[in-house]
Amino acid sequence: MPHAFTTSVLHITTGASETVTDLTHDCEEFLDRAAAARDGLLNIFVPHATAGIAILETGSGSDDDLLAALHVLLPADERWQHRHGSPGHGRDHVIPALVAPHATLPVIGGRLELGTWQSVCLVDTNISNTNRNVRLSFFGQ
Template identity: 75%
Template sequence: MSDAFTTRVLNVASGSRERVVDLTHDCENFLRESAAGRDGLLNVFVPHATAGIAIIETGAGSDDDLLAALRTLLPADDRWQHRHGTPGHGRDHVLPALVPPHATLPVIAGRLELGTWQSVCLVDTNRDNPDRQVRLSFLG
């Protein structure tokens, strides 16, 4: 594969509860190996129909606030037409319309350009699928 494009798949155990998983350090480690000080773009993609990628502050309650907001917007009840899995699982299939399954971020001199409090996170409300894959791709 060309030095201009490098990709890696992360296996993430998100567990059997709603979670926001901080992937920032994984992204930084990947860029240390693949970007080699170059400018470019990092694409983060989750190939699942029931998870998303968010750029959000973590550790100060914002991650819990995001999950609470999603529970308000997408309640786990029987209103959903998509009805397999745990009760209310149909809402998990609507999640990617609100929290997209991808983010593309600038990389300058091999480093991820995030704001002071920003983190790259997997958002997973699907309690039926505890194992996720996240693809990191650097183009530079």
């Protein structure tokens, strides 16, 4: 019998620019191993103070639109009190308040229940830290 709780960590390298990285395929591969056609919940968590998890459409410009919106809301300038790292890095520490570091999604019959255009994405604006861990946890019966 499969375990009620299974967890794994993805190691993601985001590069030297702000990114929205689609993790949907990684989540599906994890569920193929962990869920075994069961119903339950998938929790995605990024344990970093400057990154978040978003559910959004990718490939049509929405990922770039999200990064542009974050620049409008949180400009990378010298207004931030948190001042180490690259210029304007303090904004990166505010982003998880707008793009939460976690998401919990339904899993039905071992399959991730997303809408037609929805993807699970890592949002990372911190160009000073290009190595990210993302924990995937399945709880099901």
